[in-house]
Amino acid sequence: MKLTSYWLDTSEPFWGGAKGPIEGTYDVAVIGGGLTGSSAALALAKKGARVIMLEAETIGHAASGRNGAMCNNGFAQDYGVMSDKLGRETANRLYRAFDAGVDMVERLVAEEGIDCSFARVGKIKLAAKPEHYDKLARGQELLAAHVDPDTHMVRREDLASEIGSERYYGGLVYRKSAAMHVGRFVRGLAEAAARRGVAIHERTPMTGLTAAPGGGHLVDTPKGRFTAKQVLLASGISQVGPLGWIRRRVVPVGAFLIVTEPLPVDVLDRLTPRRRNAVDTKNLVNYFRTTPDNRLLFGGRARFAVSNPASDAKSGEILRAALHDVYPELRNARIDYCWGGMVDMTRDRLPRAGERNGVYYSIGYSGHGTQMSTLMGTIMAxxxxxxxxxxxxxxxxxxxxxxxxxxxxxxPLVGAYYRIKDRFR
Ligand SMILES: Cc1cc2nc3c(=O)[nH]c(=O)nc-3n(C[C@H](O)[C@H](O)[C@H](O)COP(=O)(O)OP(=O)(O)OC[C@H]3O[C@@H](n4cnc5c(N)ncnc54)[C@H](O)[C@@H]3O)c2cc1C
Incomplete structure (x- = not known):
């Protein structure tokens, strides 16, 4: 079993990196080479800006290359709850922003010719308990009436057309959602940006950020200091550089995944006939989908812990048991990959984007960000x-x-609280 991201292991490494010292003046410095940074760098370069992108590690090394690669529309939370909290108009506007995020991924894949198996497979939210089905059905009624007619319910007796598992009590389908190979997508975006002249420096953290005397910003890196008229922080949970203001607002939460060996097509046809992205209704959520080479990817929060090789392996064992619970017939399937990543969680699980002291930022997608980060990178331009x-x-x-x-x-306290909630509700 490889303790590495399946997506990064099965895509070509990014080739377009800039070399040598950094100096001079750029129009924009983008900090972070994930989906937010790469899509922003591409959009800015298309506008004719002179752009530099700094990535502390390698392109897609963090959340963007380690996620479930589900490009889902809709909120992660219940639509009814979100409308009550935000007001219907705001909730609908934000809901449509997630739709626009999926559309943006599709558009960039087509425009830049990125070979990443993007497909509108749809998502099914699976009721883990009988009463969860009723709640999903109430939410879907509101969704269909107010913002998303491309949704429908599937009752337990009809669920075999969606999933070969006895574990669930029905589900809510969002037909606009998509799946992709996110390693190929994020590296493809960065390559498209490099082709348009963006200077992309991997293994180059921003270590200092101060106001330049004549306007703009002085940016420090181990390869030298340069000036940028504008700066965009696309730095996720960043643990490097002078980003304490962000760190006090974002909680890094570990999330973990396993991927099986390639499975026979007839087995997958039984287990997941429509190849949807599947997500359950538990607080300590599980989600699963197939990969382009017919493996089953199975993910979840497993434990409230940070991600590192020991923690990933421990979480992998919990996920393996959860996979067997959903699909007992995969008891003997080999697990080829196990890894984890850190989610940039905000308190209300909604992203934050804007400008502070002349520095722009877009961060905090809270585990629902393959589409939103790509959209926000483009919008921040x-x-x-x-x-x-x-x-x-x-x-x-x-x-x-x-x-x-x-x-x-x-x-750990939050994890214990959600485990108890999942047991009793
Ligand atoms: C395990 C996991 C599963 C997920 N599954 C899904 C899913 O299925 N669907 C979904 O929609 N979302 C999912 N997400 C969320 C999604 O992956 C993120 O919302 C999205 O990738 C965020 O992209 P980003 O570019 O903002 O951040 P990141 O990908 O975290 O990129 C930030 C980059 O900034 C770099 N950086 C930080 N500090 C500095 C510095 N000082 N100088 C230079 N570079 C710096 C980092 O090295 C990093 O590469 C998941 C996340 C995780 C962790």
């Missing part, structure tokens, strides 16, 4: 040209999380 109104998250305040200074000491 417009926002940085003065089109602030295009930012769907512009009105959301972002206070620091009390008691949080970057290291999430409270995660």
């Amino acid at each position: 417009e926002v940085m040209e003065g089109q602030a109104a295009l930012n769907p998250w512009k009105d959301f305040a972002w206070p620091a999380i009390p008691g949080h200074f970057g290291k999430p000491w409270f995660l």
Whole structure:
């Protein structure tokens, strides 16, 4: 079993990196080479800006190359709850932003010719308990009436057409959702940006950021100091560089995945006839989908812990048991990959994007970000040209999380709370 991301292991490494010292002046410095940074760098370069992108590790090394590669529309949370909390108009506007995120991924794949198996397979949210089905059905009624007619319910007695498992009590299908090979997508985006002249420096952290005397920003890196007229932080849970303001607002939460050996097509036809992205309704959620080479990917929060090789392996064992619970017939399937990543969680699980002291940022997708990060990278290129109104998250305040200074000491307590909730509700 490889303790590495299947997506990064099965895509060509990024080839277009810049070499040598860094100096001079750029129009924009993008900090972070994930989906937000790569899509922003591409959009800015298309506008004719002189762009530099710094990536502390390698392209897609963090969340963007380690996720479930589900490009789902809809909220991660219940639509009814979101409308009550935000008001229907705002909830619908944000819901449509997730639709636009999936559309944006599809558009960039086509425009840039990125071979990443993008397909609108749809997502099914599976009721883990009988009463969860009723809640999903109430939510779907509201969805269909107000914002997304491309949804429908599947009752337990009809569920075999969707999934070969006795574990669930029905589900809610979102037909606009898509799946992709995210390693090929994020590296393909960065290559498209490099082809348009973006200087992409891997293994180059931003280590300092100060105001330049004549306007703009001085950016420090181990390869030298340069000036940037504008800076975009696309740096996720960043543990490197002078980003304490962000770290006090984002909680890094580990999430983990396993991938089986390639499975016979007739087995997959039985287990997941429509190849949907599947997500269950538990607080400690499980999700699964197939890969382009017919493996089953199975993920979840497993434990509230950080990701590192020992932690990933421990979580992998929990996920293996959960996989067998859903699909007993995979008891003997070999697990070829097991890895983890850190989710950039905000308190209300909604992203934050905007500008502070002349520095732009888009961060905090809270585990629902393959589509939104790609959309926001592209939108931030417009926002940085003065089109602030295009930012769907512009009105959301972002206070620091009390008691949080970057290291999430409270995660085991949160995990225990959700485990108890899953047992009793
Ligand atoms: C395990 C897991 C599963 C997930 N599954 C899904 C899913 O199925 N569907 C979905 O929609 N979303 C999912 N997500 C969320 C999704 O992956 C993220 O929302 C998205 O990738 C965020 O992209 P990003 O570019 O903002 O951040 P990141 O991918 O985290 O990129 C930030 C980059 O900034 C770099 N960086 C940080 N500090 C510095 C610095 N000082 N200088 C230079 N570079 C720096 C980092 O090295 C990193 O590469 C998942 C996330 C995880 C962790």
